[in-house]
Amino acid sequence: MNSTQQKKLLEAFIEIIRKTSTELPKDVIESVRKGHGAEDKGSRGDYALGIIQKNIDLAKLKSQPLCQDTGSILFYIHYPKKLEHDAVAKVIRKAVVAATKKGYLRQNSVDSITGKNSGTNVGPGSPTLHLEPWSKDVFEVRLMLKGGGCENVGVQYSLPDGRIGAGRDLAGVKKCILDAVYQAQGKGCGPGILGVTIGGDRATGYLTSKEQFLRKLGDRNPDPVLAKLEDECLVEANQLGIGPMGFGGKTTLLGVKVGVLNRLPASFFVSVSYMCWAFRRQGATVTSKGEIKKWLY
Amino acid sequence: MIELTAPLNEEKVRSLKVGDMVELSGIVYTGRDAVHKWLHEGNTPPMSFKDGVIYHCGPVVLKKGAKWVVTAAGPTTSIREEPYQAGIIERLGVRAVIGKGGMGEKTRQACQKFGCVYLHAIGGAAQVLAEAIKEVEDVFGYEQFGSPEAIWQLRVEKFPAVVTIDAHGNSLHKDMEAASSAKLAELYTQIKK
Numbered sequence: 001m002n003s004t005q006q007k008k009l010l011e012a013f014i015e016i017i018r019k020t021s022t023e024l025p026k027d028v029i030e031s032v033r034k035g036h037g038a039e040d041k042g043s044r045g046d047y048a049l050g051i052i053q054k055n056i057d058l059a060k061l062k063s064q065p066l067c068q069d070t071g072s073i074l075f076y077i078h079y080p081k082k083l084e085h086d087a088v089a090k091v092i093r094k095a096v097v098a099a100t101k102k103g104y105l106r107q108n109s110v111d112s113i114t115g116k117n118s119g120t121n122v123g124p125g126s127p128t129l130h131l132e133p134w135s136k137d138v139f140e141v142r143l144m145l146k147g148g149g150c151e152n153v154g155v156q157y158s159l160p161d162g163r164i165g166a167g168r169d170l171a172g173v174k175k176c177i178l179d180a181v182y183q184a185q186g187k188g189c190g191p192g193i194l195g196v197t198i199g200g201d202r203a204t205g206y207l208t209s210k211e212q213f214l215r216k217l218g219d220r221n222p223d224p225v226l227a228k229l230e231d232e233c234l235v236e237a238n239q240l241g242i243g244p245m246g247f248g249g250k251t252t253l254l255g256v257k258v259g260v261l262n263r264l265p266a267s268f269f270v271s272v273s274y275m276c277w278a279f280r281r282q283g284a285t286v287t288s289k290g291e292i293k294k295w296l297y
Numbered sequence: 298m299i300e301l302t303a304p305l306n307e308e309k310v311r312s313l314k315v316g317d318m319v320e321l322s323g324i325v326y327t328g329r330d331a332v333h334k335w336l337h338e339g340n341t342p343p344m345s346f347k348d349g350v351i352y353h354c355g356p357v358v359l360k361k362g363a364k365w366v367v368t369a370a371g372p373t374t375s376i377r378e379e380p381y382q383a384g385i386i387e388r389l390g391v392r393a394v395i396g397k398g399g400m401g402e403k404t405r406q407a408c409q410k411f412g413c414v415y416l417h418a419i420g421g422a423a424q425v426l427a428e429a430i431k432e433v434e435d436v437f438g439y440e441q442f443g444s445p446e447a448i449w450q451l452r453v454e455k456f457p458a459v460v461t462i463d464a465h466g467n468s469l470h471k472d473m474e475a476a477s478s479a480k481l482a483e484l485y486t487q488i489k490k
């Protein structure tokens with residue numbers, strides 16, 4: 001990479017971070033609007049979603065973080081294989097430091113032993129980079145910012161689970177998903193979105209559950225069995241009545257996305273990640289020269 | 298919509314019920330983990346918390362010229378202060394606690410006994426809430442606790458929240474958990490193999 005290319009790429013990544021932190025993707029905005037419409041006028045759910053919508057508009061207008069917790073920084077990137085992995089990673093880390101200085105990201109990464117804040121959001125595990133080379137001459141960049149409040153209510157089940165009576169079948173999986181929503185109550189800043197993985201090991205299960213958030217809310221799972229499971233879980237979770245912020249109401253979840261991985265015969269994990277309403281996810285294709293060509297969401 | 302003005306009095310606080318939607322104006326004091334621990338140890342802040350409001354919040358505050366300006370100020374998770382909150386309500390005469398996620402049994406009982414309410418703000422609504430904060434009047438413990446942990450004395454206007462623990466022993470969190478638990482049990486019986 002020459003220095004002009006580096007400079008342009010750095011600017012592109014900063015812009016992707018800015019947009020992700022301050023603007024929700026269209027599919028999420030639309031879904032929040034629909035959820036708001038479903039609540040009874042004058043109810044607490046209506047009140048909460050009204051404020052949430054105002055916040056979405058205001059953050060975009062002021063180009064300031066939607067939520068003060070700018071979350072874990074999760075990048076999913078394809079890059080042109082002629083570039084070096086380390087060079088690409090370096091530019092992204094630089095972009096994170098710059099975006100933190102500009103206030104698009106809060107100083108949000110602390111040493112787990114000493115509690116000391118790095119001040120830059122760069123440190124072991126931060127940002128999280130999933131970098132894959134490919135043969136195209138463009139970058140495809142996706143970024144998600146996932147807050148701590150919702151991350152804390154994520155949960156992993158190992159089936160069979162005696163507490164909730166969940167066996168190793170789809171019925172058991174469904175019990176896990178509904179239990180996760182019940183356990184979360186309003187603590188994950190709902191209305192939330194669930195990313196679920198059936199199978200895998202403990203690590204790949206959570207990893208794949210987060211990747212489900214890269215899908216658009218209105219999409220259809222190509223696997224008809226999973227599509228049906230997603231639809232049913234969404235409808236039933238919303239019957240729990242927990243509502244926005246746990247205030248009660250019809251909109252407890254905005255979406256459920258399920259992926260599946262093979263498992264060992266000895267294991268059967270169901271991994272559930274919870275995403276808050278402040279569902280910050282953006283993406284762009286970027287030319288190898290560092291020009292943003294197209295936004296993905 | 299119920300308008301509240303801080304400092305609050307006991308009568309007004311006791312008239313509130315779980316589920317009430319409120320807009321608070323007046324003075325609030327931020328306090329999170331470090332401050333709660335410090336107050337719990339028996340220390341007394343220089344400003345009086347009598348009839349006052351504590352806000353579980355670690356704001357982002359910038360100095361612009363000689364003035365402090367709040368740029369983000371959403372609520373933080375309240376349950377971390379559960380071990381301390383009841384004692385602080387009793388000793389300092391706090392009338393309202395603002396936060397998110399709700400609080401537990403000890404706080405619920407203290408609210409009932411001493412006349413206090415828990416106001417649930419909208420988690421994540423950093424920009425709307427920052428707009429409701431009109432002025433930073435004072436700060437205490439900036440050096441000692443660091444900026445996000447310090448006690449910021451803020452003047453707010455029409456700060457939106459919902460009463461989720463009232464002074465009559467009710468908790469929306471408890472009710473919600475019970476109602477959704479019953480519904481969950483019903484849904485479980487309908488799941489077909």
Ligand code: SF4
Nearest residue numbers: 067147149189276421
């Ligand atoms: S859970 Fe989401 S909306 Fe709530 S405080 Fe955390 S990042 Fe913000």
